[in-house]
Amino acid sequence: MPINEFVLAGIFVTLVTGVSFLIEPFTGYLSIALLYLLLVVAVGLKLNRGPVLTVAAASALLWNVLFIPPRFTIYIEKFDDVMMFVMFFVVALAMGHLTSRLRRSQVAEQRRERRTAALYELAHQAAFATDLDTGLRAAVSLIQSLFGAQAALLLRQKDHTLSNVTHPASSLTLSEKEKSVAAWAFGRRMPAGKFTDTLPDSEALHLPLQARTAVMGVLAIRPSAGKSFDLTERELLEAFAALIGTILEKDHFIEAFKHAEIIETSERLHRALFDSVSHELKTPLAAVQAGIDALSKQIGAEGERQATLREVQAAVQRLHRVINNLLNMTRIEAGVIQPKLDWCDVAELVQSAVDLAGEGIAERRIVIEVDRELPMVRLDQALIEQCLCNLLLNAASWSRPGTNITVRAALEGGQLVLAVLDEGPGLNESDLRRIFEKFYRASDARPGGTGLGLAIVDGFVRAHGGTAAAANRQTGGAEFTLEIPVETMRADVMEELT
Amino acid sequence: MTDKPTALIIDDEVQIRRLLHIVLEGDGYRVLESESGEQGLSDIALRRPDVVLLDLGLPKVDGLTVLRRLREWSRVPVLVLTVRAGAEEKVAALDAGADDYVTKPFDSPELLARLRAIQRRASLGKDEPYFQAGPLAVDFNSHTVTVNGQEVMLTATEYALLRVLAQHAGKVVTHRQLLREVWGPNAENQSQYLRVYMNHLRKKIEVPDAKERLLKTEPGIGYRLILPAQK
Numbered sequence: 128m129p130i131n132e133f134v135l136a137g138i139f140v141t142l143v144t145g146v147s148f149l150i151e152p153f154t155g156y157l158s159i160a161l162l163y164l165l166l167v168v169a170v171g172l173k174l175n176r177g178p179v180l181t182v183a184a185a186s187a188l189l190w191n192v193l194f195i196p197p198r199f200t201i202y203i204e205k206f207d208d209v210m211m212f213v214m215f216f217v218v219a220l221a222m223g224h225l226t227s228r229l230r231r232s233q234v235a236e237q238r239r240e241r242r243t244a245a246l247y248e249l250a251h252q253a254a255f256a257t258d259l260d261t262g263l264r265a266a267v268s269l270i271q272s273l274f275g276a277q278a279a280l281l282l283r284q285k286d287h288t289l290s291n292v293t294h295p296a297s298s299l300t301l302s303e304k305e306k307s308v309a310a311w312a313f314g315r316r317m318p319a320g321k322f323t324d325t326l327p328d329s330e331a332l333h334l335p336l337q338a339r340t341a342v343m344g345v346l347a348i349r350p351s352a353g354k355s356f357d358l359t360e361r362e363l364l365e366a367f368a369a370l371i372g373t374i375l376e377k378d379h380f381i382e383a384f385k386h387a388e389i390i391e392t393s394e395r396l397h398r399a400l401f402d403s404v405s406h407e408l409k410t411p412l413a414a415v416q417a418g419i420d421a422l423s424k425q426i427g428a429e430g431e432r433q434a435t436l437r438e439v440q441a442a443v444q445r446l447h448r449v450i451n452n453l454l455n456m457t458r459i460e461a462g463v464i465q466p467k468l469d470w471c472d473v474a475e476l477v478q479s480a481v482d483l484a485g486e487g488i489a490e491r492r493i494v495i496e497v498d499r500e501l502p503m504v505r506l507d508q509a510l511i512e513q514c515l516c517n518l519l520l521n522a523a524s525w526s527r528p529g530t531n532i533t534v535r536a537a538l539e540g541g542q543l544v545l546a547v548l549d550e551g552p553g554l555n556e557s558d559l560r561r562i563f564e565k566f567y568r569a570s571d572a573r574p575g576g577t578g579l580g581l582a583i584v585d586g587f588v589r590a591h592g593g594t595a596a597a598a599n600r601q602t603g604g605a606e607f608t609l610e611i612p613v614e615t616m617r618a619d620v621m622e623e624l625t
Numbered sequence: 626m627t628d629k630p631t632a633l634i635i636d637d638e639v640q641i642r643r644l645l646h647i648v649l650e651g652d653g654y655r656v657l658e659s660e661s662g663e664q665g666l667s668d669i670a671l672r673r674p675d676v677v678l679l680d681l682g683l684p685k686v687d688g689l690t691v692l693r694r695l696r697e698w699s700r701v702p703v704l705v706l707t708v709r710a711g712a713e714e715k716v717a718a719l720d721a722g723a724d725d726y727v728t729k730p731f732d733s734p735e736l737l738a739r740l741r742a743i744q745r746r747a748s749l750g751k752d753e754p755y756f757q758a759g760p761l762a763v764d765f766n767s768h769t770v771t772v773n774g775q776e777v778m779l780t781a782t783e784y785a786l787l788r789v790l791a792q793h794a795g796k797v798v799t800h801r802q803l804l805r806e807v808w809g810p811n812a813e814n815q816s817q818y819l820r821v822y823m824n825h826l827r828k829k830i831e832v833p834d835a836k837e838r839l840l841k842t843e844p845g846i847g848y849r850l851i852l853p854a855q856k
Contacts, residue, residue, distance in 0.1 A: 402682075405708050406708050409708040409730055410638050410640075412729070413641060413708075413729035413730035413731060414640040415730070416733070417641070417645060417733060418644050420732070420733030421644060421647040421648050424648075443730075451710070467712070469820070469844070469845065470820035471842075471844075475842055478838065479842065482838075499828070503820060503821065507845075509712065616817075616821065
């Protein structure tokens with residue numbers, strides 16, 4: 128502190144003056160000047176510029192008043208003494224100035240060195256730590272020892288928001304208020320809190336952990352009572368924050384890479400298992416189907432046996448659907464469904480779904496309400512076709528032969544809205560919410576069915592980022608609606624090619 | 626028939642082979658069986674079948690490898706059989722030179738129709754001047770297209786698309802194949818245009834509300850011009 132340095136300077140000057148009084152009778156007053164010069168140089172090496180220049184001026188005056196004859200007056204008798212005094216004054220000031228400048232650059236050098244050493248230390252301890260937690264602990268304890276300050280870390284979470292819980296490495300607990308300051312620093316990517324323009328009455332300084340691509344969290348530092356950070360310390364802390372951010376980012380990338388690898392392996396495994404199961408289930412089914420076809424041809428038009436064969440055929444088809452449902456559900460559960468988006472004509476999609484449902488909806492009147500001028504949309508046609516088909520089959524199983532099943536398609540605010548409406552009894556209120564759950568079967572469901580058809584619809588639609596919902600129509604019957612966010616083909620592209 | 630066509634079944638499942646044998650014989654084929662890829666390749670070389678049914682899920686040498694080796698020296702029509710519902714494997718097989726596919730469990734009439742379509746394609750020159758499928762008729766000489774006797778005006782691109790599909794009638798044509806044949810070898814990534822033109826073409830040649838549709842989209846794979854006998 129400068130004030131203390133002035134006191135210190137005063138003490139030194141008094142001491143030297145006392146010593147001068149003692150030795151002056153033996154050395155004469157001229158040597159005293161050298162003693163004072165020595166003091167100026169010595170003080171210059173330790174103290175700041177202000178105190179040093181004060182010491183230089185005070186020394187000159189004291190020498191003059193106390194030692195140059197006539198003593199105890201400002202007045203100087205001899206001309207050469209006047210010369211000596213003036214020269215002493217100039218030399219003392221110059222010496223004071225030079226030594227303090229030397230010291231200043233030395234101090235700056237030391238600071239730079241400390242800063243480099245600290246960053247090196249942090250990099251060494253934190254960046255090369257075997258795991259992230261050890262590294263962060265090292266960083267916090269380094270801040271503690273270098274700045275005498277407590278520190279807390281709030282890290283970015285997987286969903287890219289700031290965690291509300293301090294990292295276990297922290298040596299500081301944050302109040303809700305401090306956490307909101309941290310959140311501000313995180314959101315704005317700017318320092319906040321104590322010693323800044325934003326919320327300066329906070330307890331701690333909050334620095335965003337800015338890495339190359341993102342802010343990885345916030346470093347909160349609370350200095351010990353009464354202490355503040357000077358510019359250099361502040362810069363060093365910011366460098367720390369940036370380094371911690373980079374370390375976190377590196378860790379994040381490594382994690383992401385590992386995760387991708389694990390997913391790839393599990394996908395491969397799943398695929399192999401899935402393929403072998405589908406092969407084992409579908410091969411015998413194919414044999415049965417081919418057998419039925421062959422028999423049917425051999426029997427010819429004979430009524431009774433053909434009727435039996437038709438029953439077998441229906442059973443095989445049902446089994447085929449169940450197997451497909453189980454396999455599809457497995458894919459959904461494994462999270463391996465990735466829609467292959469491609470441009471598709473909605474009217475055709477609906478027609479294909481109706482074809483796919485085939486015999487299952489044979490005795491219902493299918494009313495298709497699709498605007499033929501709808502632009503093309505990008506989605507996985509095979510998946511959405513399957514969804515519509517399942518909804519149609521579901522509607523057919525709930526309604527009597529001869530009733531209408533309506534399929535509607537429209538674009539509403541960037542979403543493709545597909546609806547299947549039946550004229551059946553509708554759904555119980557309690558079933559509305561649970562109807563899309565796996566294996567859930569409505570309380571009054573007809574026998575047959577696996578409780579998977581609608582769960583698959585839900586899974587496929589979700590894979591597109593959309594939603595499936597069930598409701599009762601005001602006129603009676605149930606209404607199932609799929610809302611799928613889609614890209615639509617720009618009208619000018621369509622026009623241009625017409 | 627004096628001159629029965631020969632079909633070769635390459636499948637490791639004996640049951641499938643036996644039942645396919647019966648189905649194919651019932652439709653007038655002379656049937657050969659191979660239980661592995663290697664044996665299948667040598668059978669094709671020695672016995673020169675007119676059409677090959679190839680299972681993709683063969684042990685040891687898988688179907689795709691058999692197909693690639695076969696295409697180095699033979700152009701015999703190949704129908705692949707697969708249990709996978711997805712498009713990737715089928716596209717890979719079609720790119721490797723398969724003529725069409727059916728998914729197990731298959732419907733026998735559909736399988737026979739596809740077999741006929743790929744054989745017809747193989748025996749047909751490109752010079753056939755006239756094409757008819759249900760309400761649709763195409764005269765390749767005069768470039769006229771009629772639906773139910775009414776002439777339909779198509780743009781040059783739409784006509785080119787229809788011509789390719791008609792030449793491969795009954796058989797799937799992949800996106801890539803259509804792009805290459807209509808737009809040229811450098812256009813394989815312009816799939817957006819293909820979708821739009823197919824959409825236009827469909828609107829022009831399909832009779833609205835008709836039970837039978839003419840152009841079928843095989844999602845993720847390509848398109849198929851459906852012949853009336855084929856359902």
